[in-house]
Amino acid sequence: MKHSFAREHRDLIIIILSFGFSLVLGGVFIALYGADPLAAYASMIRGALGDGDAVLVTLARAVPIVLATMSIAVAFNGGMWNIGAEGQLFLGAFAAAWVGIDLGFLPGPLLTVLGLALGMGAAMFWAWMPARLSLDKGLNIVVLTIMCNSIAILFTTWLATGPYAGARANSGTTDRIAEAMRLPHFHAFGTLNWGIFIAAAAVLLVALWMIASVAGYEWRCCRMNATFAGYAGIDARSRKMQVMMASAALAGLAGALLVVGDHYRFLTTLSPGYTWTGMILAMMTADRPVAGIAAALIYAVMSSGALEMELATDIPTELVSVIVCCAVLFVTAGVAVADRLANRIRED
Amino acid sequence: MPSLSIRGLTKTFGSFKAVDDFTLEAAPASIHAIIGENGAGKSTVVRCLYGIYRPASGTFLLDGRVVAIRSPRDAMRLGIGMVHQHFMLAPSLSVCENVVLGNEPRRGFRFDRERALTEVRDLMARYDMDVDPLVPVRTLPVGLQQRLEILKLLHRRADVLIFDEPTAVLAPAEVLGLFDIFRTFRDEGKTVIFIAHHLSEVLAVSDRITVMRRGRHMGTMDRPDATPEILTRLMVGRDVIRQELPPSGAASADACGRPVLEVRNLPLFDGGEGVSFDIRRGEILGIAGITGNGQRELETLLIGLRPAPAGRLFLEGEDISRHSVRKRREEGMAFIPEDRIRTGLAALASVSDNALAGSQWEERFRAGPFRKNGAIRRFTRALLAGNGVAATHDAVQAGTLSGGNMQRLVMGRELEHDPKFLLAAQPTRGVDVGGCADIHERLLALRAQGRAIALISADLDEILALSDRIAVLSKGRIASVLSRTEACRDRIGALMLS
DSSP states (O other): OHHHHHHHTHHHHHHHHHHHHHHHHHHHHHHHTTSOHHHHHHHHHHHHHSSHHHHHHHHHHHHHHHHHHHHHHHHHHTTOOOOOHHHHHHHHHHHHHHHHHHTTTSOHHHHHHHHHHHHHHHHHHHHHHHHHHHHHHOOOHHHHHHHHHHHHHHHHHHHHHTTTOOTTSOTTBOOOOOGGGOOOBSSTTSOOBTHHHHHHHHHHHHHHHHHHBHHHHHHHHHHHOHHHHHHTTOOHHHHHHHHHHHHHHHHHHHHHHIIIIIISSOBTTSOSSHHHHHHHHHHHTTTOHHHHHHHHHHHHHHHHHHHHHHHHHOOOTTHHHHHHHHHHHHHHHHHHHHHHHHHHTOOO | OOSEEEEEEEEEETTEEEEEEEEEEEOSSEEEEEEOSTTSSHHHHHHHHTTSSOOSEEEEEETTEEEOOOSHHHHHHTTEEEEOSSOOOOTTSBHHHHHHTTSOOEETTEEOHHHHHHHHHHHHHHTTOOOOTTSBGGGSOHHHHHHHHHHHHHHTTOSEEEESSGGGGOOHHHHHHHHHHHHHHHHTTOEEEEEESOHHHHHHHOSEEEEEETTEEEEEEEGGGOOHHHHHHHHHSSOOOOOOOOOOTHHHHTTTSOOSEEEEEEESSTTOOEEEEEEOTTEEEEEEOOTTSSHHHHHHHHHTSSOOSSSEEEETTEEOTTOOHHHHHHTTEEEEOSOIIIIIOOTTSBHHHHHHTTOTTSGGGEETTEEOHHHHHHHHHHHHHHTTOOOSOTTSBGGGSOHHHHHHHHHHHHHTTOOSEEEEESTTTTOOHHHHHHHHHHHHHHHHTTOEEEEEOSOHHHHHHHOSEEEEEETTEEEEEEETTTOOHHHHHHHHTO
C-alpha cells in the first residue's frame, strides 16, 4: 500500500525531497561562509514574512514570478518549448503602456481593461508567429522563440528610448500612464495592488484547466507522445497552439500588470528575467501546476528575504539562485533516474 | 575444441523465465542456426551472449576458457560481434565513418581519415562489396546498411558473428547474398550464429541447428539429420494443422450488400499506384507481404494520421477519406497499430491516461470541459481486469509493462468501443505463445459477431490461420487477393516477391 502511494506520487516526492536536499546543501554553503545556517534561514523568513508590510512586499514580488512559472509550465506541459516568454512579457508590457499614454483620454476602467487585453493580445501575437511556423512548417520552436525574444526586447527598448522616451523621466523609461488607468497600491511601502487578484484568477484558471479538463489531458498526451496523441484522435496542432496562446497570455499579463499595477510606466529594466526564473521553477516542478505555484511562492519568499539575510549574516543574495538551481538539477536527475529504474524493473 | 559454448544459461524477467537452462556448442568454421517461435527466447540468448542482458546464471566458454561478458564492450574485446535487428548506424555519417566508428584509426589524437578509408576499401574488396565509402549511410538501401553492420564487425576483427533475424529486412535475392557471406565466413574459420525465422533459410545455409521452445533447448542436430517435419515438431511441440475457420454466416448472407470498408485507388507510396479492396461484415482480410512493402503506409492512411493523397475510403458507404482520426473513431473504427510503444501507447503516461485515449470526449468521461476522474478510474480498472493486464497500479507508466501486457492494454482499449471495423497490425509480434492464442481467439470472436477486420501481419501462418481472404502486398500495390481455398504458402510467397 505504502509502495503504491510512493509510485503514484513519485514525481511529487522527488520534487519535495530535491528541494529539501537543496536547502540542506544551501545550509552547507552558509556554514562554509562561517555563518549559522539556521540563523541565516530564520533571517530570510523574517525579512520576507516578518510583518504586514514585508508580507505585502513579498506578495508583490510573487505576482510576476507565479505568472511566469505558470506561463512556462502550461507550454512545456503541452510539449511546446516556449523559450520566448520574456519577449512576450516585454511586448505585453509596452502594449499596456502605449494604451495608457496614447489613449489616456478614454474613461478609467475601460483603459485598464483595454491595457491588459492589448498586453495579452500583443504577447499572443508574438507567440503565434513562431508557433505557426513550427507547427505548420516544421521549424525549430526553440530557435524561433529565442530569436523573437531579442527582437521584442530590443524593439521595446528602442521605443522607450526613442519615440516614447519619457519627457520627465530617466533614460529608458516612458512617461507615466494616465492616472485613471492605474491600479492603486495597497500601501505606501510597496507596490502590491489589485492586479494580484487578476493574476490569481488567471493562474488558477489555467491550473484548473491543466489538472481537470479534457483539454488538459489532451495537452499532456501531446507532450508525452505526439504520434500517440494523433492516433488517439487528438488534434495535436490545435492543442499545441492552445497551450502556446495560454502561455503567451500569462506572460503578457505579467508584463501588463507590472506597468498598470506596479510601475505605472514602461521601463527597459522592467523584468530582471522573470520568465527565466519561471522556467527554472517550472522545470523544478516537472511542469506540475500546483507544485509550480507553490515553488514560485517559496521562491518569492526566499528572494524577498534574501536581502535581510545578507544584512544580518553577510551571505550574498545569490545563494537563493544557487539553492533553486541545485533543486532543478536534483529533480531532473531524480526523474530521469526513476524513469530508468522503472524501465529496468519492467516485468518482461 | 568448440570455439563457443553456452552452458546452463538462465535469464529471468521478474517471475518470467525467458531462457531456462539453455546450452549451445558452436564449432569453429561453422554456421549455427537457432530457431524457435516468436518469444521462444532466441533474442534473449544472443543478447546475454553479447553482454546486453545480465543472465541469472550460466557460463560462456570461448575456446574452452570461461569468459566473463558484462557488457557489449567485453564481448567485442573477446571477438564477439553482433548485427542487431535494428541497425546501429549513424545515418548522417559516411559509410567509411560508420564502419570505423568506435574503433577509429588514429594519428596521435586525431582521426586518421586516410587510413580509415584504405582499411574500409580493403575490407570491401575482400568481401566483394561495391559501395562508395564517402556517401552518407541514410542514402543506402536497407540491404546495404546490413552489409555495413557486418563490415563494422569485421573491422573489429570479430571471430564469432551473431545475427539477430538478419533476413527479416531483406528481399529474397539479398538473402541469398547474405548466405554467401555466411559461407565465406565459415571458410575463413569464423563462427556464425544466426537466429532464423523461416525453416527454408535454416535448411539452406546452416551446418548445425538448435531449436528452442519457451526458453528451453529442445534439441540440436546436424543439417543432414534435419527435416522440416522434425524441426517443426520440436519448435511447436505438435504438427501444425490448418484448422477450418468456423462459418461466420454474416459474410455469405451479406455478400450482395455493401462492404463495411471499401478502399478505392489509395496510393500507399507518394506517386505510386493505388490499391483497392473491400472488407465485408464478418470477414477477416489478411494482408500479407514482406515488411516494408506498404504495410506501415496502409496503417497510417487507414487510421487517418496522414491525409490520403488521392483515392477514397468508404465506411458503410460513407466517404471518410477526409475525416479526422477522431471522427473515424466516433464512426466506429478502431486500430491496433504495429508500433505499440510509439503509436499505440504513451510510454511515459500512466496506464489510466493510456486507457482513456480515444474516448476522452465521450459523455461518460466528461462533465462539460472537465474529466470525470471517478468514472475514468473505474473504467481503467475494469479494462485492466477484463483484459488480464498485469499492472500494479493504474498510475504506473505504461512503458513499464511487459510487451504482452502492453498489447492486451491496447487491444482491450480498442475493442472497448465495439468497433464496426478493426485494423490489427502485427497483433502478435513479440507476444508469447499463450498470448498469441488469446489474441487470435478474440479476433475470431469479433468476426463471429459480424465485424470487419483487416489483419496486417508478417507472420504467414497467422494470416493463413485466420483470414477469409488474403491480399498480398508487394511494392506498395496489391499483387493479388486470394480466397482461403486458393491460398497456400508457395503461392503467397511467389506473389510477395512479384
